Amino acid sequence: MSFTSPNSMRSPSFAQSLLCFSVIVALIAGGLFGLGISLHALIFLCLLWAGINAFSLGYNYLQIRELMTSALTRAMPAIFIFILIGMVIASFMQSGTISTLIYYGLSWLNPSLFLAVGLILCAVMSVATGTSWGTVGTMGVVLMGIGEAMNIPLPIIAGMVVAGATFGDKMSPVSDTTNLASMSAGTTIYRHMYAMLLTTLPSFLLTFVIFLVIGFTYASQSLNVEEIYKIKAALASLYNLAPYITLLPLVLLTVMSIKKVPAEVAMSCSILLAVIIAIFYQDTNTISVLNALWENTPQNTGIANLDALLGRGGISSMSWTLLLALMAIALGGILHGAGFLAALLSGIIKRVKRTETLIAVTIASGFLGNVAMGEAYISIILNCQLFKSKYQQQKLDPSMLSRSVEEGATMTTGLIPWTTAGAFYSATLGVEVLDYAPYAFFNYLNGVVAITMAALGVGLLKEKRAQHH
Numbered sequence: 001m002s003f004t005s006p007n008s009m010r011s012p013s014f015a016q017s018l019l020c021f022s023v024i025v026a027l028i029a030g031g032l033f034g035l036g037i038s039l040h041a042l043i044f045l046c047l048l049w050a051g052i053n054a055f056s057l058g059y060n061y062l063q064i065r066e067l068m069t070s071a072l073t074r075a076m077p078a079i080f081i082f083i084l085i086g087m088v089i090a091s092f093m094q095s096g097t098i099s100t101l102i103y104y105g106l107s108w109l110n111p112s113l114f115l116a117v118g119l120i121l122c123a124v125m126s127v128a129t130g131t132s133w134g135t136v137g138t139m140g141v142v143l144m145g146i147g148e149a150m151n152i153p154l155p156i157i158a159g160m161v162v163a164g165a166t167f168g169d170k171m172s173p174v175s176d177t178t179n180l181a182s183m184s185a186g187t188t189i190y191r192h193m194y195a196m197l198l199t200t201l202p203s204f205l206l207t208f209v210i211f212l213v214i215g216f217t218y219a220s221q222s223l224n225v226e227e228i229y230k231i232k233a234a235l236a237s238l239y240n241l242a243p244y245i246t247l248l249p250l251v252l253l254t255v256m257s258i259k260k261v262p263a264e265v266a267m268s269c270s271i272l273l274a275v276i277i278a279i280f281y282q283d284t285n286t287i288s289v290l291n292a293l294w295e296n297t298p299q300n301t302g303i304a305n306l307d308a309l310l311g312r313g314g315i316s317s318m319s320w321t322l323l324l325a326l327m328a329i330a331l332g333g334i335l336h337g338a339g340f341l342a343a344l345l346s347g348i349i350k351r352v353k354r355t356e357t358l359i360a361v362t363i364a365s366g367f368l369g370n371v372a373m374g375e376a377y378i379s380i381i382l383n384c385q386l387f388k389s390k391y392q393q394q395k396l397d398p399s400m401l402s403r404s405v406e407e408g409a410t411m412t413t414g415l416i417p418w419t420t421a422g423a424f425y426s427a428t429l430g431v432e433v434l435d436y437a438p439y440a441f442f443n444y445l446n447g448v449v450a451i452t453m454a455a456l457g458v459g460l461l462k463e464k465r466a467q468h469h
Contacts, residue, residue: 008058009057009058009059009063009338010057010058011057011339011343012053012057012338012339012340012343013343014343014344014346014347016053016056016340016343017339017340017341017343017344017347018344018347020049020050020053020335020340021335021340021344021368021372023049024046024049024050024331024372025371027042027045027046027049028042028043028046028418031045032417039324039417039418040323040324040327043324043327043328043331043418044327046331047068047327047330047331047334050331050334050335050338050340051064051334053334053338053340054067054334054338057338057339059338064334064338067333067334067336067337067338068330068331068333068334069333070333070337071329071330071332071333071336071337071373071378072326072329072330072333074377074378075325075329075375075377075420077263077264078325078375078377078420079322079325079326080264081133081263081264081267082318082321082322082325082420082424083315083318083322084263084264084267084268084271085133085134085137085267085318085424085428086313086314086315086316086317086318087267087271087293087313087314087315088134088137088138088253088267088270088271088274088313089137089138089141089296089312089313089314089317089428090292090293090296090312090313090314090317091249091270091271091274091275091278091289091292091293091313092138092249092250092270092274092313093292093296093310093311093312093313094274094275094278094282094284094289094292094296095246095249095273095274095275095277095278095281095282096238096239096240096241096246096277096278096281096282097246097247097249097250097274097277098138098141098142098145098310099235099238099239099241099246099310100239100241100242100243100246100247101142101247101250102142102145102146102149102231102235103232103235103236103241104243105142105143105145105146106146106149106228106231106232107232109146109150110219111150111151111152111215111218111219112215112216112218112219113212113215114146114147114150114152114215114218115147115152115156115157115160115211115212115214115215116208116211116212116215118143118147118157118160118161118164118211119160119163119164119207119208119211120164120208121139121143121164122135122136122139122140122143122160122161122163122164122165122167122168123164123165123167123168123204124168125138125139125165125168125254126164126165126166126167126168126169126172126175127167127168127171127172130168130169130172130173130175130176130178130257131168131169131175131257131263132162132165132166132168132169132414132421133165133421133424134253134257134263134267135161135164135165135168136161136162136165136424136425136428136429137428138250138253139161139165140158140161140162140165140425140428140429141309141312141428141429143157143160143161144157144158144161144309144429144430145306145309148309149227149228149231150218150228151218152218154429154430154431154435155431155435155436155438155439156214156436156439157429158425158429158431158435158436158439159436159437159438159439159440159441160211160439160440161425161429162414162425162429162436162440162443163207163439163440163441163442163443164442166410166411166414166440166442166443167200167204167442169410170196170200170406170410170411171193171196171197171200173189173190173193176377177376177377177380177406177409177410178192178193178406180377180380180381181380181384181402181403181405181406181409181410182399182402184380184381184384184385184402184405185384185388185398185399185401185402185405186388186398187397187398187399187401187402191397191398191399192399192402192403194399195397195399195400195402195403195461196402196403196406196407198403198453198459199403199407199446199449199450199453199459200446202449202453203442203445203446203449203450204442206441206445206449207441207442207445210441211441230303231303231306234301234302234303234306235301235306237301238299238301238310239282240281240282245277245281246277246281248273248277249270249271249273249274249277250270252266252269252270252273253266253267253269253270256269256270271293275289275290275293292313292314293314293315294314294315294316295314295315295316295317296311296312296313296314296317297311298310298311299311308430312430317427318424318427320423320427321423321424321426321427324418324423325374325375325419325420325423325424328373328374328375328418328419328420328423329373329374329375329420331372331373331374332372332373332374332375332378333373335372335373336372336373336378336382340372341368341369341372341373341382342382342386344368345365345368345383345386346386348361348365349361349386349387349390352390355394355396355454355460356451356454356455358387358390358391358394358396359400359404359450359451359454360451360454362383362387362401362404362405362408363404363407363408363447363450363451364408365383365386365387365408366379366380366383366404366405366406366407366408366409366410366411366412367408367409367412367447369382369383369408369409370408370409370412370413370416370419371416371419374418374419374420375413375419375420375421376409376410376413376419376421379405379408379409379413380405380406380409380410383405383408383409384401384402384405387401387404387405388401395462396460396461396462397461397462399461400460400461403450404450407446407447407450408447411442411443411444411446411447412443412444412447414433414440414443415433415437415440415443415444416433417432417433417434
């Protein structure tokens with residue numbers, strides 16, 4: 001067999017696909033948790049293994065490389081946003097935007113309500129902007145700073161931020177995943193959102209109650225007023241904190257997002273405005289402001305946690321995440337393009353008979369797609385293609401398919417360390433995925449609620465008539 005000349009490719013069998021995935025899961029789980037091997041090195045070994053499997057099906061080297069390249073091409077918008085978010089955080093630190101939010105946030109948030117209020121704030125912002133990443137990179141970073149000052153453990157705060165941010169990513173009409181799922185399943189966006197509301201609202205209310213209860217466990221601890229005063233004094237000595245100036249970059253970013261300006265353009269404009277404010281209003285050295293866009297540096301307030309927080313951001317802070325995402329997406333390109341995922345799932349789909357089993361398998365398949373391909377977009381498209389005819393056979397409305405795919409793919413992508421979202425949230429919030437995942441209640445409760453409701457026959461939408469696509 002030639003490495004470069006065209007070959008006739010065949011589809012993988014269910015058994016080969018199962019073996020291929022089992023080895024990948026064993027490599028990552030065993031290497032990462034058992035032996036402490038770097039995730040990047042493990043993904044490289046998985047790439048080699050997937051490549052060997054594709055080669056055995058008749059793919060030559062150039063074709064395998066093309067599978068990886070085409071997956072990376074599809075993911076380029078997410079990669080651009082990775083780079084820009086690093087600069088957004090650094091520029092917002094330099095302009096005093098995030099310091100202003102922390103300064104005033106410390107005045108009106110109290111420990112007992114902090115988690116529940118923070119959840120609502122993140123949900124509202126993500127619904128308005130349609131982006132969980134933008135919400136985590138702005139509101140999330142602010143809430144981490146405020147919560148840390150209140151002595152609330154960082155993994156709990158990060159879990160709350162991810163849960164709130166994911167709500168909007170799933171329920172906003174301007175969210176890319178919401179539009180992609182409805183389009184891929186062949187339903188309208190509003191029908192899709194109505195179907196999701198039936199399971200999402202109970203899950204979110206349950207999450208809100210959990211965070212209220214957790215919050216009350218921190219109400220008994222005396223709020224460290226002296227510590228908070230020191231933080232506010234340090235912020236006031238470093239920055240001019242007039243909100244009508246320092247909050248302008250955030251206002252601009254939010255308004256442009258609501259007006260559906262492309263995310264890259266909205267972020268670039270807010271970065272430029274923040275840089276101008278940092279130079280002319282905060283009177284910061286121009287060179288150090290521009291260098292911070294590449295690598296921000298800790299401040300010198302004498303409060304270690306605050307110094308580290310104010311030094312967050314910059315393109316370089318995203319490099320670990322970005323390189324991991326590139327490798328994971330390339331791996332997903334081989335597994336998807338050579339048909340391993342389709343062969344594995346179609347073998348399972350054939351055996352599904354009951355509606356609640358179908359919904360459970362769809363949700364599990366979305367999660368598996370994220371694990372295999374490193375991002376939710378391909379998982380959403382692939383699962384809609386794989387399951388569409390099965391939902392039609394069961395006389396279910398297409399919005400049931402789009403809902404279940406989102407509950408598997410969109411909801412779980414932030415819970416897996418090597419997905420673009422998981423790596424991004426971890427890099428941005430400074431908390432490991434596996435540390436905050438147990439507290440991102442909404443992200444896994446949604447699937448549990450959906451399967452339970454299906455088993456009880458509640459919230460199922462049947463196909464009313466022939467669908468016109």
